[in-house]
Amino acid sequence: MNDPHRDVGAPAFTASHDPACDDAGLLRRIGQGDEDAMAAFYREHGRVVFAQVLLVAGERVLAEEIVQDTMLAVWRGAGSFRGESSVRSWVIAIARRQTRDRLRGQRLRLVDGAFLADQPGSGPGPEVMALDRAELAAVRGAIRELAPAHREVLGLAFGSGLSLPEVAGVLEIPVGTVKSRLTAARIALNRILDEKGQNR
Amino acid sequence: MNADPTDTRSPHLELGDLIAGAAGQPIGDRAREHLASCEHCRLEANRWNLVADGVRGLAAAAPEIAQPARPRRTGQRVLAGPWRRAMLAAGSAAAAFVLLVGVGAVTGLVHVHLSGPGTETTLTAVTGCAQLEQADGTLEQVNGSSLVIKTASSQLVTVTTTATTFVSMSGALLGDITDGRSVMVRGPRSDGTIQAAIVAIGQPFSAVNPPGFVPVQGTVSDAGTSGFTLVTSGGTRIPVTTSSDTLVVIPHASPGQFQAGATIFALGHAGPDGTLSARAVAAVSQLRSGGHISVSVKDCSPSSIDEALGAISATPVSGG
Numbered sequence: 001m002n003d004p005h006r007d008v009g010a011p012a013f014t015a016s017h018d019p020a021c022d023d024a025g026l027l028r029r030i031g032q033g034d035e036d037a038m039a040a041f042y043r044e045h046g047r048v049v050f051a052q053v054l055l056v057a058g059e060r061v062l063a064e065e066i067v068q069d070t071m072l073a074v075w076r077g078a079g080s081f082r083g084e085s086s087v088r089s090w091v092i093a094i095a096r097r098q099t100r101d102r103l104r105g106q107r108l109r110l111v112d113g114a115f116l117a118d119q120p121g122s123g124p125g126p127e128v129m130a131l132d133r134a135e136l137a138a139v140r141g142a143i144r145e146l147a148p149a150h151r152e153v154l155g156l157a158f159g160s161g162l163s164l165p166e167v168a169g170v171l172e173i174p175v176g177t178v179k180s181r182l183t184a185a186r187i188a189l190n191r192i193l194d195e196k197g198q199n200r
Numbered sequence: 201m202n203a204d205p206t207d208t209r210s211p212h213l214e215l216g217d218l219i220a221g222a223a224g225q226p227i228g229d230r231a232r233e234h235l236a237s238c239e240h241c242r243l244e245a246n247r248w249n250l251v252a253d254g255v256r257g258l259a260a261a262a263p264e265i266a267q268p269a270r271p272r273r274t275g276q277r278v279l280a281g282p283w284r285r286a287m288l289a290a291g292s293a294a295a296a297f298v299l300l301v302g303v304g305a306v307t308g309l310v311h312v313h314l315s316g317p318g319t320e321t322t323l324t325a326v327t328g329c330a331q332l333e334q335a336d337g338t339l340e341q342v343n344g345s346s347l348v349i350k351t352a353s354s355q356l357v358t359v360t361t362t363a364t365t366f367v368s369m370s371g372a373l374l375g376d377i378t379d380g381r382s383v384m385v386r387g388p389r390s391d392g393t394i395q396a397a398i399v400a401i402g403q404p405f406s407a408v409n410p411p412g413f414v415p416v417q418g419t420v421s422d423a424g425t426s427g428f429t430l431v432t433s434g435g436t437r438i439p440v441t442t443s444s445d446t447l448v449v450i451p452h453a454s455p456g457q458f459q460a461g462a463t464i465f466a467l468g469h470a471g472p473d474g475t476l477s478a479r480a481v482a483a484v485s486q487l488r489s490g491g492h493i494s495v496s497v498k499d500c501s502p503s504s505i506d507e508a509l510g511a512i513s514a515t516p517v518s519g520g
Binding site: 047048050051052054055134135136139140142143144154155157158159161162163164175179182183185186189 | 215216219220222223224225247248250251252253254255256257258259260261262362364471
């Protein structure tokens with residue numbers, strides 16, 4: 001095992017592609033009732049949407065139902081896509097609304113505005129240091145224990161391929177608030193790791 | 201980044217850059233340069249990378265969405281015909297995936313297409329651990345903790361690493377044998393001189409263990425172009441000769457040490473956008489590019505994964 005404290009340099013980047021044109025074309029075809037396009041759309045976005053919904057909902061059957069409802073909404077509403085956002089962020093926004101509605105039905109609050117209000121990012125403290133020593137598996141476990149809104153913003157930022165402005169669009173909050181929420185999520189993550197002693 | 205000298209704000213990278221980088225979004229050259237020189241920001245980047253890898257790991261571990269045979273909720277509206285057929289088509293794709301995995305258990309090689317035809321990224325399954333996937337190809341670019349490799353089918357795959365990724369490298373890396381380095385030498389002995397077949401620099405791993413050669417551990421002294429003196433812990437000085445056939449293995453390397461053109465083997469978890477979040481990476485310069493090696497692991501344990509890639513690192517020089 002490598003030295004866990006080793007600096008690993010610059011953050012990751014992705015060899016990107018721009019599927020926007022293909023996606024928009026798919027939506028147009030879906031809007032015209034093209035079943036093959038719907039299947040292709042599902043293959044392109046279904047897994048990412050499901051992973052995001054599962055991260056927030058935390059329960060597979062529920063997440064599957066939400067994705068099912070989301071894709072139905074896509075089928076019915078493809079014609080309403082105006083191209084003002086990426087298709088990925090558009091479908092995730094639909095999934096978010098579906099998730100919110102379902103969780104609201106369970107008397108769960110997806111977003112606790114007071115709790116998530118712009119918490120200032122602090123400098124590295126003992127809690128932040130916990131993350132320096134944490135194993136990836138422990139981090140994954142800790143993410144599962146975060147509040148739904150924290151899981152949601154982390155999933156959108158790091159698991160959905162959305163840019164920060166797109167995340168902001170999905171959440172309907174300013175970019176600065178997205179950053180604050182991410183910082184708050186990381187602080188909460190550190191606290192969980194610290195409390196569990198799941199750090200080396 | 202706040203690089204303006206008259207700017208009294210933090211001199212470090214902005215949060216947006218760190219998050220964008222961890223999210224796989226492109227960051228500017230100035231931010232990249234700042235990262236290279238600022239330990240504070242590298243640590244911050246590492247923390248965000250770890251969080252991002254955690255999220256991606258969860259996403260990769262999410263089960264395939266299988267189309268329910270019937271609506272789960274009693275009284276739920278009947279699925280629209282086209283959508284149901286779409287889901288059935290997706291279900292067929294999932295079935296095909298399962299079939300391929302079944303084939304993979306026999307062949308040790310499964311191609312999993314993670315994205316659409318225009319952006320096809322080819323990863324292969326790993327025998328012995330269904331949770332792992334493998335990417336291999338020629339190193340195109342190193343960018344801090346991430347690598348871009350080109351597969352045999354000319355697809356670009358981004359491999360991300362974190363502080364916990366096992367990173368090794370090997371090849372004719374004689375220049376890395378320098379005075380004071382702790383090494384493990386294996387090779388035939390003649391007249392008290394070891395003709396080095398393998399030199400492992402630093403803490404070796406068990407995979408670097410070709411039969412027939414008793415390993416000798418010590419510290420490098422008098423390093424030169426044709427060999428060095430191995431000084432054992434007891435003070436014994438043993439001459440060691442090296443050649444272009446000597447395989448040098450660095451079991452604990454960093455991506456920044458990799459050489460362009462090296463063959464990269466990476467094991468890890470597939471991200472949602474075709475990236476591979478690596479658990480272990482080996483940069484192997486002694487093998488010709490283009491050849492595919494299917495990786496097998498005993499189980500999903502970290503030590504098994506490290507050993508599997510360690511074994512690849514210790515694969516002898518293939519003659520160029």
